[in-house]
Amino acid sequence: MKDLSLASNATYIEEQYHRWHANPQSVPEDWRWFFEGFSLGVASEVAPSVEAVAGPEDIHRHIRVAELIRRYRELGHLLSCVDPLEPCALEHPLLTLEACGLEAADLDRVFFTPEIAFWDKALLRDVVALMKETYAGSVGVEFMHLTDAEERRWLQERMESTRNHPPFSTEERLHILKKLWQANRFEQFLHKTYLGQKRFSLEGAETVVPMLDGLIRHAAVQGCETLVLGMAHRGRLNVQVNVLGKSPAAVFSEFEESCDTESETGSGDVKYHKGFTGWVSVSEDGLKKVRTLLLPNPSHLESVNPVVEGLARALQDALDHRGTDRVLPVLIHGDAAFAGQGVVYETLNLSQLAGYRTGGTLHLVINNQIGFTTVPQEARSTRYATDVAKMLPAPVFHVHGEDPEAAVHVMQLACDYRYRYGKDVVIDVVCYRRYGHNEGDEPYYTQPTMVERIRRRPPVNELYAARLQEAKVVSADQIEELEKNTLAGLENALKEARATGCVLAEDFGLEAWKRAATKEKSYAEGVPTAVSAERLLAIARATHTYPAGFHVNPKLEKILDKRREKVESGKDLDWSTGELLALGSLLLEGHPVRLSGQDCGRGTFSHRHAILYDVQSEETYVPLNHLAATQAPFVVVNSSLSEYAVLGFEYGYSLRDPSTLVLWEAQFGDFANNAQTIIDQYVCAAEAKWNVSSGLVLLLPHGYEGMGPEHSSARLERYLQLSAQNNVRVCQPTTPAQFFHLVRRQALHPHKKPLVVMTPKSLLRHPQAVSPLSDFVGGRFESVLDDPHAPPLPTYGILCTGKVYYDLAAFREKAQRDDVVLLRLEEIYPFPEEKLSALLGAYGSVRRWVWAQEEPQNMGAWSFVCPLLHKLLGEKPTYAGRPASASPATGFHRRHKEEQERLVAEAFQDS
Structure with missing residues (x-):
């Protein structure tokens, strides 16, 4: 020591x-x-x-x-x-x-x-x-690790002057008692009415309710207008009713299952996962209110953390001034999850980064002192569940869960610190679970002595009432009246739920999305995405003009000059140019764009150069922010080395406004594996479960170039496996113009869906993967690309998607196979059945169709497209590609080259 x-x-x-x-x-x-x-x-x-x-x-x-x-x-x-x-x-x-x-x-x-x-x-x-x-x-504080002496002094003076237990007025103490009583009786009422049903009771931690209630009222004084809240299961129903203002009748309707959830939210979700939008009155006249947004959250408990931060940042960015004052993010954690789940650390790490900061988050840890059945010494290597938070200069308060006055004081102090210094604060409320992990669990099996101590304890509302009685603050008659009124309110709500049949509450959602909501199962491509040559030329010239005295790297300047010259000539526009023109045109049309990811400013493959650096001063210049005075903002952020939290943040950011184009780029496509929870639980399933839409774009570099198993496949098969009910778009465009129209369609189409794009690596500079300017000035994104060099009466047909098309085309030309037609599937889901059927019909002379892919047979698109092609063709197409494999690709370049040559040749074997 x-x-x-x-x-x-x-x-x-x-x-x-x-x-x-x-x-x-x-x-x-x-x-x-x-x-x-x-x-x-x-x-x-x-x-x-x-x-x-x-x-x-x-x-x-x-x-x-x-x-x-x-x-x-x-x-x-x-x-x-x-x-x-x-x-x-x-x-x-x-x-x-x-x-x-x-x-x-x-x-x-x-x-x-x-x-x-x-x-x-x-x-x-x-x-x-x-x-x-x-x-x-009743309060323990860890704050001496703060590096700023002024912050330490401020906390010392605030805490020592009140001894961390300032006197509350009689009115304030009675209000705390009321909230505790409501919290406890709500749980008991549910327990009695719906015996054995899961509700993840707050009993043992009822103090959280007056804490949150006090926070909202206190934050409103600081200027808070919107509170963005994320929490797991425990106490979620209680917080919605007794803090956020959800009707208890709506909760009872959910237990009764009397609502037609299929018509409301698709497949739906269990009640303790769902979100809620509420308005909390914070003035006596009821006129001043704070909007509260409780995000839905799956069983991956802490996954909601970065989603909350992303939405909060988007809401802050949309405000003209004082955004961090007006929007407050709050995260409620469990102790085992806070200590055990890595996304907690990843999200904390984002808190002070310029592209992700939200002016400080209040973290409230409901410390059950146990996981499901796992005790702390088996769950963490640190003294406190909150020790990971000390990676930041953030104060950590530990507070007795049965001292509600101390707890409310600490919450208010934390709020003041956050507003003064713009940093995170953690409050660890040490409490317990009166029941097991859920109401159907038996905790006696694993923690018998702990459970016995809990069962001997009166609930905190009764302990606090006795304390106030002793202090002559409340009488027995007042407590009896409080009990009577609380139970009467719950009984009336239950009667309403059963009499009405269905009482709906306002689930999580923002007004901008409600205006753009759709239940249509089709996704028309008929959105105009072409842009005039004059505008495209103006974009190219503006983005390749630099301020006086700004020194671009000479080597890069030549590359950028060639990019502009290609637009001016109208020939051979490459991938980076197509992206530049797509984003620039959207900005000029008033659509904000946010792009983030590891090294995405330059681009992993040194192709984008969205951020330019002065070679003498290292000052930065972002050309896309200098197109016109009236343009929308362009934000490009080099993210931390995180996929889980960063993708969650960008997903949350995308929830605010459908008119903003939000893109996340993986450094290599398979790195998205580390964010699979966000993809599975949010990106691909949120609309079906919670009726929450997003237009988030995932840019995933994909393609077999002999770079090894972790730098080849973006795991196309995983996204296709998740695709159903028109929930997502999965595309693999092969030309810059196709990418241009795809990105613009994503921003302009009124019916938003997440978009997964398998973006190229070698095609970024492939001499054949170019497009003329005319393809940008006219046309649109095509889900299937016909063969530009198709023979008049082909007898052999190859279907493919992605980069392998260029290998197949080169082989056809070299082998002089003028009997072969090559079709490209550019949008794999939704599967373009009608368009592909028409093309296949146009090539009725083809007697054999082959599906060719680079990926192993158990990966890529084969398993998804095979039955669909079988339906269209009347027979199963032949497979040409790598055999099934446990690894996505070989790590040896020579072997890769041999495999690639073999699969391409195999695709042309007419036997």
Whole structure:
């Protein structure tokens, strides 16, 4: 353990003191300040009857007092009384007088206390009492790891001046009691009415309800207009009803299953996963309200964290000013999940990054002190579930779950810190679960002694009521009235639910999406996406013109000049040019664009160069933000080395407004594997489960170039396996013009779906993968591309998707196979059955069709397209490609080359 003692350096300090005494200017300013204060402190007495420490010989004793104060601030949480199930410790070996070189006789001595803002000097007894009440009572605080001294001082003054337990007014205490009573009785009512049904009860942690209620009211004073909330299952129904304002009758309808969920939200989801949009009144007249957005969340508990942050950032960006004040993200975690799930760390890491910061998030950890059945010593390697949060300069508060006043105070203090410093804060509410993991679970099997202690404890609402009765704040009659009114409200709500048959609440959703919502099963391609040559030329010239004095890398400048020249000539526009023109045209049409991903500013394959760097100063310039004064904003963000959190963030960002084009690019396509939870649970399933739409675009580099198993396949097969009910678009365009029209269609089409694009690597510079300007000025995205060099009466046909087309075309030309027609499937899902059927019919002379792909037979599109092609052709097409494999690709370039040549040749074997 590190040496925590200032006293251990007493010799050095004494030397500094003697130097200061001889010449004050000979020591640093902070030492001068300390010794001057020390001299003032010992020069006067507090009371004649009190023995004061005086004289230079007592400097060590003063230093030890300063050490004691520092220890309580740094380590007081080790002595804090925050566990309702355990007796409070009376002392800690590091926090005794003896540990700091002091003795009992010092308690009645006066010491100079410059470390305490509001005391010049004090009895040591009073100092110890202040430190214990502040840092070792119902609140334990970890904040001395903050690197900013001003932040530490601010927290010290706020906490020590109130001793972390300020007095609440009678009205405030009665309101806390009411919220606790509502929270507890709601759970008991559900338990009695729907015995054995899962609800993930909040019992044991009811204090969370007055905490959140107090937060919303307090944040409104700071300027909060929208609260974006993410939480897992426990207490979700309770929070919706008793904090966010959801009708209890709507919750009862969900238990009764009396609503036609299929017509409302597709396949739907269990009630404790669903979101909610509410308005919380924060003024007596009810006119001032805070909008609350509770996002839906699957059983991957912490996956919602980056989604909340992304939506909050999008809402903030849409505001003209003070966006971080007006939109507050709040995340409610479980202790086991907060410690155990990596996306927590990834999201925390985004909190202070320019492209992702949201002005600070309030994290509330409902500390059950257990996972499902897993105890902390089996679940984490750290003392606290919240220790991962100390990677940030973020204060962490541990609070007793049965001290609601301390808990509400800490929540308000955390809110003030967030608004003052724009940083995250973590509050660890130490509580327990009255039942097991859910209401059907039996916790006695695994934690019998813990369960027995819990069952002997009265609920927190009753404990707090007794405390207020003792303080003469509330009477027995008032408590009886509260009980009567609470139960009557629940009974009436149940009657309403059963009498009405279906009481609907407003699930999560934003107004802009409601206007764009659709239930259509078709996705018409007839959206005009062509752009005039004049506008395209203007974009090319504007994005290749730089400010005076800006020094572009000479090698890059030549590349960019050629890009502009190709647009001006109208010939051989490459992939990066197609993307540039697509994004630029959308910006000029008023569609904001956000692009993020690892190294996406330059592009993994050095093709994009959306951010230019001055070679002399390293100042940056983003050409797409300099097209016109009236253009929409373009944001390009080089992300952290994260897929899970970053994709979740971008998905959340895409939820705000369908008119904003949001793109996430994987460095290599298969890196999206690390974000599979976001893809499975949100991108591909959110519309069916929660009626939540998104137009997010995933750009996934894909293609077999001999770069090894992790740099070849973007796992096309996984996205196709997830495709159903018109939930997503999966495309693999092969020309720059196709990509141009695809991106524009995605932004302009009124019916949004997520778009997965298998983007190329070698095709970025392939001499054949180019398009004339005329293809941009006219046309649209084609789900199937006909053969531009088709023979008049082919007898052999090859179907494919992606890069392999160019290998097949080269082989056909070299082998002079003028009997072969090549068709490209550019949009694989939704499968373009009608268009492909028409093309196949046009080539009625073909007697044999082959499906060719680069991927192994158990990967790629083969398993998906085979039965669909069988239906169209009347027979199963022949497969040409790599055999089934456990690995996506070989790691040896020579072997890759041999495999590629073999599969291409195999595709032309007419036998």
